[in-house]
Amino acid sequence: MTPASLAPLHDVVCKVEVMLGTASMSVRECVRLRRDSIIRLNQPAGGDLRVVVNGIALAHGEIVIVEDSTAIRITEVLSPPSSEVAE
16 A cells, blocks of 8 residues: 555544553452552553554554643554555
């Protein structure tokens, strides 16, 4: 595919999620969550965040501040999830 062949898709909206980390909790632990509760994540402190688009991890990045909002700077673009790339 060439960039020009993607032109019809330029205005399609994708759901983008930036994942700080993951954790597993029992239902008992979830029910006990209150304000100021702490959930320990599996990722190391200062590690890159995962950028997920429509459920597929596409990149890693780091938090940055742009003017008055929080943003993410892409530090690594991941390989496609399968070895088959559309041509």
